[in-house]
Each structure stands twice: as C-alpha cells, then as structure tokens.
Amino acid sequence: xxxxxxxxxxxxxxxxxxxxxxxxxxxxxxxxxxxxxxxxxxxxxxxxxxxxxxxxxxxxxxxxxxxxxxxxxxxxxxxxxxxxxxxxxxxxxxxxxxxxxxxxxxxxxxxxxxxxxxxxxxxxxxxxxxxxxxxxxxxxxxxxxxxxxxxxxxxxxxxxxxxxxxxxxxxxxxxxxx
Amino acid sequence: xxxxxxxxxxxxxxxxxxxxxxxxxxxxxxxxxxxxxxxxxxxxxxxxxxxxxxxxxxxxxxxxxxxxxxxxxxxxxxxxxxxxxxxxxxxxxxxxxxxxxxxxxxxxxxxxxxxxxxxxxxxxxxxxxxxxxxxxxx
Numbered sequence: 001x002x003x004x005x006x007x008x009x010x011x012x013x014x015x016x017x018x019x020x021x022x023x024x025x026x027x028x029x030x031x032x033x034x035x036x037x038x039x040x041x042x043x044x045x046x047x048x049x050x051x052x053x054x055x056x057x058x059x060x061x062x063x064x065x066x067x068x069x070x071x072x073x074x075x076x077x078x079x080x081x082x083x084x085x086x087x088x089x090x091x092x093x094x095x096x097x098x099x100x101x102x103x104x105x106x107x108x109x110x111x112x113x114x115x116x117x118x119x120x121x122x123x124x125x126x127x128x129x130x131x132x133x134x135x136x137x138x139x140x141x142x143x144x145x146x147x148x149x150x151x152x153x154x155x156x157x158x159x160x161x162x163x164x165x166x167x168x169x170x171x172x173x174x175x176x177x178x
Numbered sequence: 179x180x181x182x183x184x185x186x187x188x189x190x191x192x193x194x195x196x197x198x199x200x201x202x203x204x205x206x207x208x209x210x211x212x213x214x215x216x217x218x219x220x221x222x223x224x225x226x227x228x229x230x231x232x233x234x235x236x237x238x239x240x241x242x243x244x245x246x247x248x249x250x251x252x253x254x255x256x257x258x259x260x261x262x263x264x265x266x267x268x269x270x271x272x273x274x275x276x277x278x279x280x281x282x283x284x285x286x287x288x289x290x291x292x293x294x295x296x297x298x299x300x301x302x303x304x305x306x307x308x309x310x311x312x313x314x315x316x
Contacts (some may be wrong), residue, residue, distance in 0.1 A: 054304030081296065118194055127293075132225015133300045135291040138206050144199035148192065156183050 031077040044150035092122035109155030116151025183218035243297040
C-alpha cells in the first residue's frame with residue numbers, strides 16, 4: 001500500500017490541535033482583560049504559540065494554527081468585526097515573521113517583536129479603511145511601541161518555553177510507508 | 179543550555195523600530211493650529227460626510243451608525259452623542275463596546291478627530307473656510 005510522502009502523522013494532528021487550543025485559550029484570556037487606553041493595544045500572548053510553531057515546526061503549520069485561532073476566536077469571543085481586525089493583523093504579522101525567520105538572522109524575540117508591530121499595523125490599516133479616514137494613524141506611534149513591547153514579551157516567553165520542551169515533542173513522525 | 183534572548187540583529191531591528199516610533203510621535207505631536215472663528219464640526223460615517231455644524235454654536239446631536247442624525251439626545255440603535263460646547267466638541271455618550279470615543283478628550287483644534295471604530299463614526303474639526311455653516315443632510 002503506498003501513501004503520500006507528505007501525509008501528516010496522527011501525532012502531528014494531535015499536537016497541532018493542542019497548540020491551536022492553547023493559542024485560542026490565550027486569545028480568550030486576552031478577551032477577558034479590560035481594554036487599555038489606546039485602541040489596539042494588546043498583550044499578544046497568543047503569539048507565543050505561533051512563534052514556537054514557526055521555529056520548531058514550519059511556516060505552514062504556524063499559518064494553519066493562526067488562521068484557525070483567528071476564526072475560532074472571532075466566532076467565540078471577538079465577533080465578526082473583531083475577527084476582521086485580527087485577521088488582517090495576523091496575516092501581516094505572520095508574513096513578516098516568516099520572512100524574518102527565513103533570513104536566519106533573528107532570534108525568536110526579534111521575529112516576535114516584528115510580528116507584534118506588524119500585527120498592530122495590520123489592524124490600523126483595517127481601521128483606516130473601515131472609517132475611511134487617515135487620521136486613525138494618529139495611533140501609529142503608540143501602536144509601534146506597544147507592538148514592540150508585546151512582541152518582546154511573547155518572544156522571551158517563547159524562548160523560555162523552547163528551552164524547556166525537549167526536541168522530541170516536536171519531532172516529525174512521518175509515515176512514509178505502512 | 180543557556181541562550182541569549184537577543185541577537186545583534188534583534189537589537190538593530192529594535193533600534194530601527196524605536197526610531198520609526200519616535201519619529202512618528204514627533205509628526206503626530208506637531209502643535210495643531212487653532213481652528214479659527216468659523217470652524218466647523220464635520221461628522222463622517224463610514225468615510226462619508228454626513229453633517230457639518232458650526233463649532234461656536236452649542237448643541238447636542240445624536241449620530242446613528244445607520245446614517246441618521248437627530249438634534250438633542252437620543253438613545254436608539256447604534257448611536258453616538260456629541261456635544262458642542264464652548265468651541266469644543268466632545269463625544270459624551272455611545273453604546274459601542276469599546277467606549278474609547280467617549281473617553282477621548284474634547285477636541286477644538288484644526289484636524290483633530292474623535293473616532294468611534296465600532297460605529298465607523300468620525301467627528302473632526304475643520305477650519306472656517308467656505309460655507310461651514312450649512313448643514314448637509316445626506
């Protein structure tokens with residue numbers, strides 16, 4: 001019996017489901033926190049999971065988990081317009097993080113920091129499009145700083161977690177032939 | 179196993195982002211011109227101009243996210259209430275979730291805005307040129 005070489009293993013499915021749940025839980029915790037002063041300023045802890053997957057697994061898996069997280073969080077907590085913002089933010093930040101990771105010149109903290117800033121930038125662009133006003137960009141500086149801060153925080157936590165988790169948990173067990 | 183959180187390139191990236199942020203802050207924080215005597219309050223919903231009121235005439239208006247605007251205080255549907263008082267406009271009430279617009283300080287200078295993202299309502303100040311006194315309904 002021949003099977004596709006790229007068939008995803010049961011272990012990987014289970015792991016990705018677990019990581020999606022974890023990311024979703026972080027999104028949930030964030031939705032419970034009171035919104036701080038300026039709009040768009042967030043803790044960004046769900047990015048811990050995404051950065052970990054990006055470094056330990058691959059861009060494809062990070063994108064899949066992030067997409068599911070945004071969809072589910074939109075349906076469950078943030079509502080449709082909230083999902084639109086986070087989708088734009090997530091898309092831009094993930095694209096940027098994948099590119100930076102590919103250069104191999106940045107650590108988890110650096111990649112996550114760029115991701116934080118790009119996430120906020122994506123949301124700001126959606127906001128500007130929705131209200132049809134450029135003046136939304138008055139929030140640009142504060143969102144850069146908050147993106148840097150939340151990105152560094154998520155990056156440091158991701159690095160710490162990465163050091164603690166043995167490599168075998170992320171190891172691929174591809175069923176090449178059965 | 180110990181590992182540095184930051185690498186050299188991370189620091190460079192951090193510095194670059196900080197510079198962009200600081201530069202943007204300076205651009206945003208430029209002192210704003212006073213809007214002058216004939217300044218008007220512009221109400222926009224979803225990018226479309228809906229109404230224009232003189233800044234020097236005290237009044238309350240209720241802006242509905244569906245485009246209707248009524249004088250005075252209303253409270254139905256998705257709404258924002260603005261108050262023009264002493265040459266300043268303030269968003270005094272809204273039933274939006276974030277309440278960011280309500281917490282915004284009153285505005286009075288040219289180009290300043292209060293934005294209610296959930297309702298896509300923007301109020302801004304325009305300096306007094308042209309027919310700033312007319313109310314444009316739709």
